[in-house]
Amino acid sequence: MAAGSLLTLLDDIAMLLDDVSLAAKKTAGVLGDDLALNAQQVTGVSADRELPVVWAVAKGSLLNKAILVPLALLISAFAPWAITPLLMVGGAYLCFEGFEKIAHKVLHPAEDKAALRQAAADPSVDLAAFEKARVKGAVRTDFILSAEIIVLALGVVSTRPFYDQVGVLVIVAVLITVGVYGLVAGIVKLDDLGLYWQRSAQSTLQAFGRGLLWLAPVLMKLLSIVGTAAMFLVGGGILVHGLPFLHHLSETLVAMAAGVQGIGGGLALVASVLFDALVGIAAGGVILALVTVGKKAFTRSA
DSSP: OHHHHHHHHHHHHHHHHHHHHHHHHHTHHHHHHHHHHHHGGGTTSOGGGHHHHHHHHHHHHHHHHHHHHHHHHHHHHHOGGGHHHHHHHHHHHHHHHHHHHHHHHHHOTTHHHHHHHHHHHOIIIIIHHHHHHHHHHHHHHHHHHHHHHHHHHHHHTTTSOHHHHHHHHHHHHHHHHHHHHHHHHHHHTHHHHHHHHHTSSSHHHHHHHHHHHHHHHHHHHHHHHHHHHHHHHHHHHHHHHHSHHHHHHHHHHHHHHHTSTTTHHHHHHHHHHHHHHHHHHHHHHHHHHHHHHHHHHHHHHO
16 A cells, blocks of 8 residues: 555656646746846846845745745636736736837936946945846846746646646746756856956966856847847737737738748748737837826826
8 A cells, every 4th residue: 555655656746747847848938038038137237246136036036936826826716817918917018128128228328337337436325226226127027927937837737636736836936946047147157257267277278268258248248138139029929929919910920921932930930039029019119108108297297
């Protein structure tokens, strides 16, 4: 009897791990966006504060998932119809945040640099506020991406028993947080590793060190661009899948692209990505315009 119970337990564990694997594969695309978005959040933070900032965002991400996992299970059990509208609200916010970031850099290009110089001149006050704002923004963005990851993972195990669903979501949430922020911590410390190797007595390590010192700022700049693009791709993708007319239009365009002789497969993928991005950019622009007009109207009325 004990042996049978042990085998049953091992079988349950194996099935649970299989579910975790499937859920991880399902959310892989969003994980890439999550990594890019969070790595860019430490851009401009002083070197000695990079890891504390990453750790602060990681703790915020764990708190997000501690809220989202039970919330997703409750909504799935009692109001499954609400999942898509809630995701769409989050997707619209991502589009808005991405467009606002671009608009700010275009319209006020000198403000961020001025803020960094001011923070460096008075670290006792301004630098702490600067870090707090970065952490708050990163945790807010993480909440939306984490919500999508949790919902995708829940979809994989929606037919499984309740306790299996809980186990898979908890494991996925922890693994994703550790994996993403572990990679972010590694990325932001590449320049320190490069500097350490450059000071080595071995010429090979010195060469690798110089290479990392060149690569680190390039990678951070690239991740900043990719992270902003990810806001439009993820947010636009959520809106496209949530609005039937956009989803139908996307499928039509993808089908037309797929019909092109020889390059149909690759062209279909490009068409899908571009359509999501264009929808995200358009939605972000419209929402930013509405928010700006609303703020001005509220200011005048006050």
